Amino acid sequence: NAGVMQNPRxxxxxxxxxxxxxxxxxKGHSHVYWYRQLPEEGLKFMVYLQKENIIDxxxxxxxxxSAEFPKEGPSILRIQQVVRGDSAAYFxxxxxxxxxxxxSPLHFGNGTRLTVT
Amino acid sequence: xxxxxxxxxxxxxxxxxxxxxxxxxxxxxxxxxxxFRQDPGKGLTSLLLIQSSQREQTSGRLNASLDKSSGxxxxxxxxxxxxxxxxxxxxxxPSGAGSYQLTFGKGTKLSVIP
Numbered sequence: 528n529a530g531v532m533q534n535p536r537x538x539x540x541x542x543x544x545x546x547x548x549x550x551x552x553x554k555g556h557s558h559v560y561w562y563r564q565l566p567e568e569g570l571k572f573m574v575y576l577q578k579e580n581i582i583d584x585x586x587x588x589x590x591x592x593s594a595e596f597p598k599e600g601p602s603i604l605r606i607q608q609v610v611r612g613d614s615a616a617y618f619x620x621x622x623x624x625x626x627x628x629x630x631s632p633l634h635f636g637n638g639t640r641l642t643v644t
Numbered sequence: 645x646x647x648x649x650x651x652x653x654x655x656x657x658x659x660x661x662x663x664x665x666x667x668x669x670x671x672x673x674x675x676x677x678x679x680f681r682q683d684p685g686k687g688l689t690s691l692l693l694i695q696s697s698q699r700e701q702t703s704g705r706l707n708a709s710l711d712k713s714s715g716x717x718x719x720x721x722x723x724x725x726x727x728x729x730x731x732x733x734x735x736x737x738p739s740g741a742g743s744y745q746l747t748f749g750k751g752t753k754l755s756v757i758p
Contacts, residue, residue, distance in 0.1 A: 568750065572744070632690045633690065633744075
């Protein structure tokens with residue numbers, strides 16, 4: 528049973544380019560969460576999605592960032608016109624049901640490390 | 645606003661020693677608390693999840709306790725091994741709506757010396 532798959536593992540972009548980060552949840556999981564880990568900081572919640580729906584994007588910057596989880600295919604976190612401050616590790620997590628149940632811990636992927644030069 | 649603090653930031657111990665990692669949080673209105681392990685360049689592995697109504701959870705050599713009223717949790721690792729070397733993260737889930745918005749500490753980086 529494959530875990531949460533994220534790609535690419537490492538991504539280098541120049542300032543002003545676009546970054547696309549992909550996340551395939553664990554099989555049978557329909558809830559996806561994106562977190563960001565800035566250097567020397569704890570992970571911070573960005574967005575929660577279910578298939579074809581954004582449920583909560585309160586942690587996502589209002590500009591340049593967007594996320595989707597289409598009916599088919601992986602969840603995508605898109606960052607337009609990247610700046611140096613976007614350099615971070617972006618983690619995706621999934622759960623089979625809404626997080627909070629005692630049998631529903633978050634399962635995290637290995638992350639995408641974005642470097643903006 | 646919930647804040648999670650982990651002390652110490654780094655810890656180095658000789659192999660075989662028992663050790664305790666500390667986590668404190670400012671808002672006791674939590675749904676659960678999780679301890680994760682993060683290896684360099686890797687994702688997070690969930691170690692233990694404690695519901696707010698529970699006092700502790702055990703898995704193998706790991707034991708996590710929760711004192712919600714005082715806003716504290718500890719992770720006890722018995723008979724440490726070099727393979728335990730990693731960063732350990734504590735995260736709390738708020739009660740009510742938005743229980744998926746975990747608040748993480750910055751972690752304790754553990755080195756177990758052979």
